[in-house]
Amino acid sequence: MSAFVIAAIAMLLAMVPAGVTIARGTAADAVVGYEFITGVAVMIFALLAEGFKRPSEFEFPVIVAVLLYASGLVFVRALERWL
Template identity: 35%
Template sequence: MSLAVPALAVMLGGVLPALLATLRGTAEDRLAGLIVTGPLVTLALTLLAAAYGRPSYLDVALVLALLSFAGSLVFARFLGRTL
């Protein structure tokens, strides 16, 4: 568990700029932020599942990975229609 905390801090440190891009950017920036945030949060939840020995966190991470991918595809499709 001692290595999990610094690794989690580094990953969550990468989520903040991606969330800011998702919230405040142009449509292209929002799509890029969404694409980057999904895997980072999925990895953070997977690390938490391994560190605390809770398999339910792993289930949440896998569902988030699937929804993040699907959401990115839907957003890209709508963005493609407007360009």
């Protein structure tokens, strides 16, 4: 197991508190937790692509970053009345 895969696992564990914040926090806390999780998820995908020596799979984190940014805007727009 390479250092990149170990870093990805550590970052995956760092997402647990943000998930708890999304589930139990206020609407504003949920937005911050969602944005944190999306950023960490993109980094995890990039670390796994490097850790498994698959340079062709670096396209996936880039596409996911764009899609998660757009979905974050939709999420905020949906929660706008409670913020």
